[in-house]
Every structure is written in C-alpha cells, then in structure tokens.
Amino acid sequence: MSVSSEKNVQKSFTLPKSDFDQFFTLLAQMGTVYAAVKVSEQSFAFRAVTSAKQIAFDAIRTILPPKKFFYPPSETLITYDKDGIYENEPELEFKVIFGVHPCDLAGLGIMDKIFSSGHADSHYMRQREASFVIGHSCMPDKHCFCQSMGSDCAKSGYDIFLTDIDSDYFIEALTPAGDQFIALAQPILAGATDKDHERNHHFWETRSAAFTNGFNSSNLKVTMEGEWDNKLWDELGERCLSCGSCTPVCPTCYCFDLVDIASLNNDSGSRKREWDSCQFTGFAKVNGDFNFRPTPVDRLKFWYRHKLHGFDDAYADKTCVGCGRCTVSCPSGIDDIVAVVKALQVSSAAKTSEGADA
Amino acid sequence: MSVAKVLPTISVEGLTGCAGELLVILENLDHLLPYVRIKSFPFAQSRNEDGPVDITFVEGSVSQNHDLEKLTKIRANSRWLVAVGNCATTGCLQKASCQQCSAKSMMQAVYGNDSTMSVLPAQPLEHYVKVDVSLPGCPINATQFLAVTASLLREQLPYITSKPVCLECKMKENPCVLIEKNAPCLGPITAAGCGALCPSVGAACYGCWGVCDEPQIEAMKIILTEKGYDVDEVYSRLKAFGAPEHLFERMNKKAN
Ligand code: SF4
Ligand code: SF4
Ligand code: SF4
Ligand code: SF4
Numbered sequence: 113m114s115v116s117s118e119k120n121v122q123k124s125f126t127l128p129k130s131d132f133d134q135f136f137t138l139l140a141q142m143g144t145v146y147a148a149v150k151v152s153e154q155s156f157a158f159r160a161v162t163s164a165k166q167i168a169f170d171a172i173r174t175i176l177p178p179k180k181f182f183y184p185p186s187e188t189l190i191t192y193d194k195d196g197i198y199e200n201e202p203e204l205e206f207k208v209i210f211g212v213h214p215c216d217l218a219g220l221g222i223m224d225k226i227f228s229s230g231h232a233d234s235h236y237m238r239q240r241e242a243s244f245v246i247g248h249s250c251m252p253d254k255h256c257f258c259q260s261m262g263s264d265c266a267k268s269g270y271d272i273f274l275t276d277i278d279s280d281y282f283i284e285a286l287t288p289a290g291d292q293f294i295a296l297a298q299p300i301l302a303g304a305t306d307k308d309h310e311r312n313h314h315f316w317e318t319r320s321a322a323f324t325n326g327f328n329s330s331n332l333k334v335t336m337e338g339e340w341d342n343k344l345w346d347e348l349g350e351r352c353l354s355c356g357s358c359t360p361v362c363p364t365c366y367c368f369d370l371v372d373i374a375s376l377n378n379d380s381g382s383r384k385r386e387w388d389s390c391q392f393t394g395f396a397k398v399n400g401d402f403n404f405r406p407t408p409v410d411r412l413k414f415w416y417r418h419k420l421h422g423f424d425d426a427y428a429d430k431t432c433v434g435c436g437r438c439t440v441s442c443p444s445g446i447d448d449i450v451a452v453v454k455a456l457q458v459s460s461a462a463k464t465s466e467g468a469d470a
Numbered sequence: 471m472s473v474a475k476v477l478p479t480i481s482v483e484g485l486t487g488c489a490g491e492l493l494v495i496l497e498n499l500d501h502l503l504p505y506v507r508i509k510s511f512p513f514a515q516s517r518n519e520d521g522p523v524d525i526t527f528v529e530g531s532v533s534q535n536h537d538l539e540k541l542t543k544i545r546a547n548s549r550w551l552v553a554v555g556n557c558a559t560t561g562c563l564q565k566a567s568c569q570q571c572s573a574k575s576m577m578q579a580v581y582g583n584d585s586t587m588s589v590l591p592a593q594p595l596e597h598y599v600k601v602d603v604s605l606p607g608c609p610i611n612a613t614q615f616l617a618v619t620a621s622l623l624r625e626q627l628p629y630i631t632s633k634p635v636c637l638e639c640k641m642k643e644n645p646c647v648l649i650e651k652n653a654p655c656l657g658p659i660t661a662a663g664c665g666a667l668c669p670s671v672g673a674a675c676y677g678c679w680g681v682c683d684e685p686q687i688e689a690m691k692i693i694l695t696e697k698g699y700d701v702d703e704v705y706s707r708l709k710a711f712g713a714p715e716h717l718f719e720r721m722n723k724k725a726n
Contacts, residue, residue, distance in 0.1 A: 152645035175643045185641035353689045355658035356633070360640040371629070374620045376505045387641060392633050393684040408686060441640075443648045443658060444693055 123291075124304035124312075127274075127281045131300050136164040138297050142244055143206030146181070148174050158209065167211065169276075172253045173437055177216050177363035179223055181207055182239040185360070186386045189235060189370075193380035199234070200382070204242045211248040215256070215435040217270050218263030219363025220245070222431055226366055244289060247273035249315065252323050255436030257450050260326035263433040265316070275312050282312040325436075327453045331460075332430065333421040338463070339456040340413065348452070349409030351444045356389030358415065358438040358447050364431040365389075390415055416452065478524040478623055481510040483544055485537040486564060486592065487530030489513060490609035491555040495527060498612050502619065525550045525622050531557040531564045533573070533592040545599040550622050552603045553595045554615070556680055559604040560712025564592030569709070594712075603628060608678040608711065611663050632661040632683040635675050639666035647674055652697050654704065659685035680712045687717050 127135055139145050140162070148156040148171035156171035158178060188200045212220070227236040247270035250256075258264040266273055271290035275282040282304060285294045294301065304312075359365040369388040374381040388395060391411050396404035405411045417423075419432035438447035446452075480502070482495050492513040499514070506525075510518035526548040532538050545551055556562035567576065568591045577589045595601050605618055614630065621628035635657035639646070644666060648655035653674035657666065660675050661682040668675045681687075687708075691701050705718060 151643075152650055154650050155645040157643045175645065176640070180643075351689050351692055353636075353658035353686045353693070354634070354684070355636040355686075357636045357640055357646065357658075360637070369631075373617060374624055376502065376616065376620045376623060378620070378624050387637070389633075389637065392637075394631070394633070408689070441646065441649070443646065443655075444689060 123285050123294075124309065125283045125294060125301040126277075126304050126308050127283055127297075127301055129279055129281065132281075133164050134300050135297060138293070138300075139208050139210065139244075139246070142293070143208045143242075145208045145210055147210040151175070161210075169211070169248075171211070172250060172256065173213075173435055173440070175437075175441070176361060177219055177435065177437065178209055178212055178245075179219065179363055179366075181209060181243065182220075182236050183223065183227070183366065184239075186384060187235060188382050188384050191380065191382040201238070204238060207239075207243045208246070209243055210246045212245055212270060213248060213250045213435075214266040215258040215261075215263050215433040216363050217245070217247050217266040217268070218258070218261075218433040219435070220269040221267075222364045222433070223366065224269070226364075244293070245270045249273075249275040249319070251319055252325070253436070254325055255439045256323065256434065257326040257436065258434035259320070259323045260329045260450070261430065261432050261434035262329070264320070264323075275315055277308070277311040277315050280308070280311075282308055282315075325450050326434075327450055327457065329430075329453075331457075332453070335453070335456050335460045336417055336420055338460050342456060342459055344452065344455055344459075345409050345413055348412055348446045349407060351446050352391070352408035352412050353444055354391050354393060354408050354411065355443065356391040357441045357443065359389040359391060360387050361437040361441045362419070363433055363435055363437070364419075367395075390418075412446070416449070419449070420453070477505065477507040479509040479522075480506045480619075481508070481518075481523045481526040481544070481548070482513065483510065483526060483528050483540065484513060485528060485530030485541065485558070485595075486533035487555060487557040489529070491527070491529040491558075491607070494609045494612055494615060495554070498616060501616055505623065506619075520547070522547050523549070525552060525619065527552045527554045528558055528595060529555050531561045531592040531594060532598055533564050533590055535588045535590060538590065538598060541595060541599055550602045551595070551599065552605060552618060552622070553601045554605050554607075554610050556606055556608045556678070556712050557592075558595050559601075559606050560680055560714075561592050561594040561597075562608065562712050563710055565594070565712070566706075566710040568592045569715075603630075605630065606632075606661060606680045606712075607663055608680075611665075614663055632681075634658050634682040634685075635660045635662045635664070635666050635669070635679070638662045638664070639669045642666055642670055644669050645672075647672060648693075654694055654697070654699050656690070656704070656707070659687060659690050659708075677708055677711045677713075681708065681714075681717070685713070685717065687713075 144160050146158045147161045147167040149159045149166055150168045151157045156168050156174045158174050161167055191198050191200055227233040247266050271287045272283055272285045285291050367388045367390060368385040371384045405414055420430055422429045422431055484492050496514050509523045512518055526544050532541055553559045573589045573591045603618055618628040639657055647653040647669050655674040656677040657669060657675040659681055660677045661679045663679050694704055695701055
C-alpha cells in the first residue's frame with residue numbers, strides 16, 4: 113500500500129529537487145530545522161541544520177529516533193521550594209523535523225497515544241504541539257522490517273510527507289498546519305498531475321517489493337506464548353550484557369526513572385525524569401531486594417514480549433515498528449528480532465506438526 | 471542566647487590516594503560554603519579542628535598503619551562517613567597491585583630496605599569501618615558529590631544508581647565504539663556517572679568508575695573474545711578499578 117494511493121488533487125503537489133534550497137528556506141522560517149546528519153562512519157543523528165547541504169537524505173535510521181524531541185533523555189518536570197510546587201515549563205523552541213520515515217512516524221503515533229491517554233503527559237504534549245513533522249520516503253536496508261509490523265506506510269504523525277520520485281518530490285499535506293505550509297510554498301510547487309500520481313504509485317510499489325527482511329506477523333502472540341520456554345532464550349540470555357542499548361534507541365520505549373535533586377540548603381529542589389531501561393537489573397527490583405526479573409533472560413523475554421504483542425496497558429498492541437535500530441545497536445548481536453521470531457516460528461510449527469502426527 | 475544559625479560541619483580527609491577527589495571537592499567548595507562549616511580539610515587549609523563532625527568525606531585506601539589509625543578516629547567522630555573515589559570504595563589500583571605481589575616486597579622495591587614506613591595490604595575503607603555512603607569515581611563526579619552532600623544534610627541517605635555507561639552514552643546519542651570500531655569498550659559493565667566521557671570522544675570506556683550493578687562479565691567476555699581481545703588484559707583492567715574477585719571466580723567456574 114502506498115502513502116497516497118488515493119488521488120487527492122488538492123492535497124498533492126510536486127517540487128523539483130533543484131528547488132529544494134528554496135523549500136528549505138521556507139521550512140527554516142517556521143523554526144529550527146532538525147534532520148539526519150552523518151555523525152560517524154556508520155551512524156546518523158537528528159541534529160539542527162542550517163542548510164540543505166548538511167542533510168543526509170540517504171540515512172536509513174538515526175541512532176536515536178525522533179521521540180527524543182518530545183520525550184528528551186533527561187528533563188526537569190517540577191521544581192519546588194518552601195512556598196510551593198511548580199510545573200517546569202522551559203521556553204519552547206518550535207522544531208521543524210525533516211525526514212521522518214514511515215517506521216518512525218508509526219512510532220510517534222504509538223508514543224502520542226501512550227502519552228496522551230488517561231492523564232495526558234503535559235511535558236510531552238507541549239513539545240509535540242510545538243513541532244512540524246515532515247515525513248520522507250525511504251528504501252529498506254537489510255535490517256528494516258516495518259512491512260512485517262504493518263508500519264511501512266505512513267498514515268499519520270506527519271504534517272506533510274515527501275516521496276522521492278527521482279527528479280522531483282511528491283508532496284502531500286495531512287494536517288491544517290501542513291495545508292498552511294503548502295499555501296506558503298505554493299509559488300515553488302506544482303499541482304500533481306496524473307503522471308506524478310503514477311510516478312508516486314510506482315515508487316511505493318517498487319519499495320514494497322524491495323524488502324528482504326521480515327516474517328509473517330499474524331501469529332506473534334501465540335508463538336511468543338507457546339515458545340516462552342524455548343532454549344533459544346537461554347542462548348540469547350548468555351550473550352546479553354544488560355547494557356540497555358536496545359531501549360533508548362527504540363522509537364516506542366518510554367520507561368523512565370524519577371530523581372529528586374534537593375538543593376544544599378534544603379529549601380528547594382527539582383524533580384527530573386531520565387530514560388530508564390527494562391534491561392537493567394535494578395528495573396524490576398523492589399523493597400527487600402526482591403527482583404521480579406532477576407536474570408538477563410527474564411528481562412530480554414519481557415522486552416521482546418512488549419515489542420511483539422504488547423501488555424495490557426494504554427497501548428495494548430505490539431509496539432515494534434520494525435525500524436531495526438535495536439538490531440544494529442546491540443553490541444552482542446542478539447536483538448535480531450527477525451531471526452528470533454523466525455526461529456521461534458520454526459519451533460512452533462514443528463510442535464504443531466508433531467501434534468498432528470501423533 | 472545566640473540566634474546565629476549553627477551550620478552543619480564537614481571534614482575532608484585523605485588516606486593513601488592521589489588527591490583527585492580532594493581536588494574535586496576543593497573546586498566545588500564555593501557551592502557548599504554557604505551551607506556548611508569546614509571543620510577540617512588539611513589539603514586546603516592550615517587551621518583544622520578535631521572532634522565530632524556531621525559529615526566526613528574520606529579519599530584513599532587504607533595502605534599504611536597511620537591510615538588505619540586516622541580512619542578509626544574519623545569514624546568515631548563522624549555522624550556520616552562518606553567514602554569518595556575508587557581507592558576508598560574498592561581499594562582500586564593499590565589493592566589490585568597488592569593482589570599481584572606482597573605489599574612488603576613492593577615497599578622494598580620502591581623505598582629500599584631501610585625505610586621506616588609501615589605498610590598494610592591496601593584495602594577499601596569498609597574493610598575496617600562502617601561506611602555510610604560509597605561514592606565511586608576516578609575521580610568522583612562533582613554533581614554526584616553535591617547531590618550526596620545535599621541528601622545527607624537533609625538526614626537522608628542518597629540514591630546512587632549504578633546503571634551502565636551505555637545508558638549515558640545512548641542519551642548523548644554517541645555512535646557505539648564497541649560496534650563501529652570494535653574498540654574494547656567496557657561501558658556495558660561499568661557504572662555510569664562520568665557522562666560517558668570516553669565514548670563521547672570516540673574512545674573505549676576502560677572501566678574507571680568501577681563495575682555497574684550486576685555486571686554481565688560472562689557476556690562481556692564472549693563479545694570481547696569474539697572481537698579478538700585477550701580477556702586477561704580486560705580482567706586486569708577491571709580489577710585495577712576495583713571489580714570484586716568473586717565476579718571472576720563465578721565466570722571461571724562457568725567457563726570450565
Ligand atoms: S524500517 Fe521501513 S520505514 Fe523505517 S527506514 Fe526501514 S524501510 Fe523505511
Ligand atoms: S523493537 Fe527494535 S526494531 Fe522494533 S521498533 Fe524498537 S528498536 Fe525498532
Ligand atoms: S539485548 Fe543487546 S542491547 Fe539489549 S541489553 Fe542485551 S546486550 Fe544490551
Ligand atoms: S560505546 Fe561503549 S558505552 Fe557507549 S554504547 Fe557502546 S559499548 Fe556502551
């Protein structure tokens with residue numbers, strides 16, 4: 113399925129790539145532009161950019177997903193003194209986030225749901241509202257498996273979306289803010305023709321066929337439950353460093369720790385939240401030194417379960433969007449979700465056929 | 471009756487160490503001075519007092535008889551005793567060296583046969599006395615030092631996490647040197663607190679903060695061996711920064 117298989121003439125435009133500098137200038141008028149830039153031989157990161165030249169258009173994945181803009185690694189939530197408690201509301205910087213791929217847009221959708229349901233998280237929501245998100249098409253590499261997780265086509269989470277159709281961008285607006293921007297950019301845009309729609313369609317067809325990584329995801333919960341004691345988990349557990357690198361890089365991992373920092377004179381202080389990881393030994397430790405998940409295997413299985421079919425929480429569904437970040441960020445090479453799921457599926461299928469034979 | 475506010479008192483003392491923690495404390499003294507009175511800090515001032523004190527920060531390991539005498543006196547006088555730095559919390563380099571050869575032969579090699587110095591095999595403070603708070607680091611992190619002090623001034627034990635360096639490294643969005651450069655990074659098993667200093671400049675973490683909570687040394691061994699590293703070299707580094715011996719026993723047992 114493509115982002116725009118339905119034709120919507122008013123909402124689709126094209127921009128010649130040769131005019132991208134002008135387009136960038138318009139984006140920069142809204143706020144600070146953040147885009148993927150190359151930070152090392154193999155890695156990219158979303159950083160503030162001041163010119164289109166700095167952008168790594170071919171970056172597949174950044175080290176941290178765009179969640180870092182709305183749910184920063186460390187932030188002060190409240191401050192307090194003798195007279196009261198104050199919600200910390202630092203000055204907002206309007207952020208224009210350029211080049212977010214479908215997997216990350218799906219990730220933002222999940223985070224939006226989690227942080228807005230029930231008692232909404234005002235810190236996240238404030239930052240989220242002060243942003244303009246520009247989705248961007250991509251071609252999968254060998255670690256991408258968004259297609260298996262159903263997050264390969266952006267349905268929401270962006271204001272406008274750019275599909276790379278060779279010499280042009282095919283541009284669609286989704287939100288009122290997106291429409292407004294399009295109106296502003298009108299002088300450099302052309303209305304999409306039937307031919308442009310065809311080119312867009314062709315891109316997404318080609319891209320759908322380009323996936324080399326993935327699995328059948330229809331039976332993930334049954335497989336996970338049936339294979340809970342598979343010895344594969346022990347093999348993975350032996351290699352797990354409990355380093356927690358897999359969770360900060362995940363677009364949908366949201367767990368944090370709260371730390372109170374008192375001032376030296378004991379009449380004021382602040383409360384910070386910082387990213388935490390379920391892979392740390394202390395994460396599920398409670399009073400009396402009891403640990404609900406004492407070994408790396410327990411913690412790893414817990415994480416896989418949350419990613420592949422979810423908990424009974426605000427987002428009772430799978431939370432993996434198939435971006436492949438955990439796979440490339442695990443120093444031990446055990447977060448190859450695709451390989452693990454396939455191995456479990458093989459074992460599960462073998463059991464079923466044994467059962468049928470008996 | 472006097473209405474002047476009586477400030478809590480602190481002392482800062484050094485045993486056998488490099489004075490690195492004393493320097494960190496000295497550099498941050500201006501933050502503390504409005505709220506505490508310095509009773510004794512021989513490294514920084516010449517007029518020092520004996521007697522009861524609210525908090526004493528002690529740097530260094532117990533490596534000489536007079537260290538032990540000093541420590542015993544400090545403990546008796548202090549309401550809170552805080553071990554600062556890896557020498558005080560784990561014995562660090564001195565203890566690691568003493569495990570490789572005897573303290574006596576080392577002393578002879580360095581000071582000759584005629585030295586009147588009396589040495590002990592180096593030990594962390596808690597080998598001899600009760601330590602209320604252990605603050606690791608080589609040297610300690612100033613923010614953690616101030617946070618510990620703030621907690622104790624409120625009569626509360628501080629919360630010091632020992633999550634691994636990888637967390638701080640990822641929070642800073644550093645490329646991983648263990649993965650990208652195959653550098654022997656010990657971040658996964660080293661306690662955070664330094665702000666992932668070494669990986670942030672592209673170097674491998676060498677474990678100076680001491681091990682994290684329940685370090686997965688077995689897994690670290692597998693990964694470093696696969697990358698072609700000599701694990702003995704890694705162990706000696708871990709031991710140098712105070713990793714307890716039982717971790718290696720556990721691992722060797724598993725390997726056999
Ligand atoms: S996982 Fe899918 S959406 Fe994400 S970068 Fe890869 S191909 Fe694009
Ligand atoms: S579990 Fe891994 S592949 Fe899935 S969304 Fe998280 S980081 Fe991406
Ligand atoms: S699965 Fe990999 S990245 Fe995650 S904690 Fe274990 S070793 Fe670290
Ligand atoms: S560079 Fe070292 S500390 Fe940073 S994530 Fe990699 S292993 Fe962990």
